[in-house]
Structures are given as C-alpha cells and as structure tokens.
Amino acid sequence: MALIKCENLSLGYDGKAIVENLSFEVSAGDYLCIVGENGSGKSTLMKTLLGLQRPLGGTIERGDGLQKNETGYLPQQTVVQKDFPASVKEVVLSGCQGRLGLRPFYSKSDKALAVENMEKMGITALADRCYRELSGGQQQRVLLARALCATEKLLLLDEPVSGLDPKVTAEMYSLIESLNKSGVAVIMISHDISAAVKYASHILHIGKTVFYGTKAEYQKSSYALMFEEGGDGNA
C-alpha cells in the first residue's frame, strides 16, 4: 500500500473548487514533483494533504502505517514576525512536537534528534543564533531540519528553493536528494521544471488539465513541452 493515496480529490476554498479530479499516490522512496502555474492550487493541495483544510470531494488515504502527524512540512512562506525571538535550536526542536503526546517537555531523545538533524543540514554552528537574523538559505535549512524532526517517512516541501541563489539552490537539491536516497519519500512543489525532471521519480502537473505519471511518461507527454517552451502552460 502507498503512503498516501488520493482519489478524485477536489480542492478549493469556501466551497469553490480550484482543482478537480486529482488522483495520485506516493509510495515509500518516491520523489513526487508538483508543477503548475502560479495560483493553480499547488499549495492548496499540500495543505489539504496535511489536513490543514478539508478536501471538497474525494478521498485521501494513508497507508504503510503513516500516522497523521508523521509528515514533515516546509511551508512556502513562513511569515515569521519581524521581531520573533527564537533560536535555531528552539525552532528545530519544535519539529518534535508531534511526539510530545501528553508530555509537557521534550525528552532527551527528542533533543538528540534535533541535534542530529541540525548536523545533517550543516547548521550546528548556528544553533544559538536568532532565527530571524539568518539568511534565506540558512532559514530554509533550519526549517528543513525542523521538518526532518517530524518524520522519517514523508516530507512535504512547498517551493523549498524559492529566493535562493543558484549555489545554495543546488546544495538544497542535493540535500533533498540525499534524504530521498536514505528512504524518505518527498513531495516537492517547484517551478523549476529542469530540476523536477532531474530529481523526481513522478510528476504531478496541476492546471486546467491534470497530468500524473512517472518522469519518463511526463517527458514524452505534451505537458512538459508546453511548460518548457514558456507558452501559456496548460492553455
């Protein structure tokens, strides 16, 4: 059984659908890239997968023993208030909150996990720095470390490289790739088709028409061409 399986999903706000008839599944080890124009509903899909909002129709099934709080999430924009006092350590540790259960405090193993994930992301030296004083790339790494604290199975990344320079972008992609190779399934939203085609195993194209298939199928289809030629996307 897949980790997540969606059938005939329709999404939207206030009863108005933005996307309809979405069907796809993500299994352990998959790397699914979601592409589509601005406003096509990619972030909405991700929020629905996370249970932050209800689907207007269709079903989302979880399998393989994936618990509801076992997905790591990297939001598109974290509108952290300008003055928020939070150290990197505190932010990463807050990724363990799903494990708290009824306990008020984080355990030793939670703290060890946070330390381990900071090491993985190469931000150990920043542990005591203030989150809001970091650069965009550093902040993304912190949030990725936080997401990793929440899961060992499934990462949902909403445009993880937006606003990063080419060098940091490449680093971020290879970090995500290595996570995926180590067994974490990844669902990533991206506007970067060439990266999607390079790293993903599956592609979901959202727009007026929907495409879902493996990377090879996508490259053969007309969707990729339209998008890459910078035409009107799925017009």
Add this chain to the structure above:
Amino acid sequence: MLDKLVLYLDYPFVRYALIAGTLISLCSSLLGVTLVLRRFSFIGDGLSHVAFGAMAVSAVVGLTNDMPLTLVITTAAAVLLLRTGGKTKIKGDAAVAMISVGSLAIGYLIMNIFAKSSNLSGDVCSTLFGSTSILTLTDIEVWLCVGLSVVTVAAFVFFYNRIFAVTFDENFASSAGTKTGAVNLTVAVIVAVVIVLAMNLVGSLLISALVIFPALSAMRVFRSFRGVTICSAALSVGCSVTGILASVLFGTPVGSTIVAVDIVVFAAFYLISLVKGGRKS
C-alpha cells in the same frame, strides 16, 4: 528611608500587597511575548474594559466579592475574541474595539444609574487606575490571587512548548498534530485570568502596560524565546515590587508608579540594545 520601609513591612496590608503584586506581575508577563508577537496586545486592552464592565455589574448586583463573576465574564469574552480573531468577517480589531468600548460605556452607565456610594468618581477612578485596591486586599482575595497565580503559572509551564510552536508557525504546528485550537483556548483563558488578577494591581486601564512592557524590554536584548520569557518574568516582578515599595514610601498611586518603573526599564533596555547593536555593525 530604610527604617520607614522596615516599619511599613510590618503592616500586613503591605506584605499582602507585595505577595499579590509579585504573583500577579509574574503571571501577566508570561504571555506578553505571545500576545505581542501575534498582534494580540489589543486583546488585553479590550478584555480589561470587559472586566471593568463586569465589575460594575457585580458591584450593582451587590456581590461582596466581585472576582468570580468578573472572571467568568472576562473568560467568556476572551474565548470569543480569540476565536473570532482570525476568521470572522468583522475584522478582529474592529470586534475588539466594539466589545471593549461598549463594555466601558455600559459599565460606567450602570455604575452611574445604580450607584450606592456617594463617591462615584472615586470608585470609577480606582477601578480604572487601581489607585489603592492592592493595599486593601482581604485575606480571601489574597488566597484567591495565590491560587489563580499558581494555576496560571502551572498551565503556562505545561503548555510552554506548544505555545511557542503555535506562536511561531501555526500551520506547521497543526500539521504536526498539535491541537492548535486547544492551545489558543488555553492562551485565551490564561489572558482572562491574568487580566482579572491585574485589575487589582494596576486597574483596568493600565493592564496592557503590565502585560506588554516587560516583554518588549526583554525582546530588545534577548534573542531566544526562553531567554525573553525568563527575562520578562524577572523584569515584571522586579518592576512591580519596586513600584509597590516606592508608592508606599512616597504615597503615590500604586498602578501608575509600577507602570512608570516599567517605562524606565524599557528605556534602559532600549539603550542597551542600541549600544549592543552599534558595536556589532
């Protein structure tokens, strides 16, 4: 001056005031950071006006102890306001303004119509600015105050990590399975309790100062959530004790003296941050 202080400390009402003042200012500082960061500081202001209205009602009904009724009404208002905060069509701040100004007007009206005491403006003034109420606490009120403070601090400590998580990133928190609704509700209830408690100390108009100043001062200098929380608790207690002692010594109104000390400390921390920031760049 020290002799005078020692002399005053022998009076039970001064000791009561110090105990209650310490506890109240500890509680009020805890949620300051959260309220400031979520732009909820206006809710504290609004709620204090609701508490004023509630106090007026319980005075008219003739309750000897007005705290329980005030507590219930203020808590209900807090829950209502925090829930509507993000979601309703009436914008959050407009709703707060409506409720707060409304209860202020109604409260004053009720006090005027049904006033039993001859010194109405004195009563109103002491509810708004808390001129002496902290020095006239009864045994029961002190114990109520101690009990509520202990519960408040315990609730805050228990929810500390969740409050941080929800304040920092509500979407991530609920995706990780934290019951953000329950955390927000807890915050609302704690805020309401703090406000009812703090009315005794500084009066309803000055409560926001007690909630916000220590947090803002601490945020000038500290960079982690824990650092800011601990620092603002310490500042708040220190300022209140200083303020109470000063007002006893010099015969100034308690509430405004405390707030004045808070302002001085804020100014000092502001300067410290300027000096530190200046050196860095």
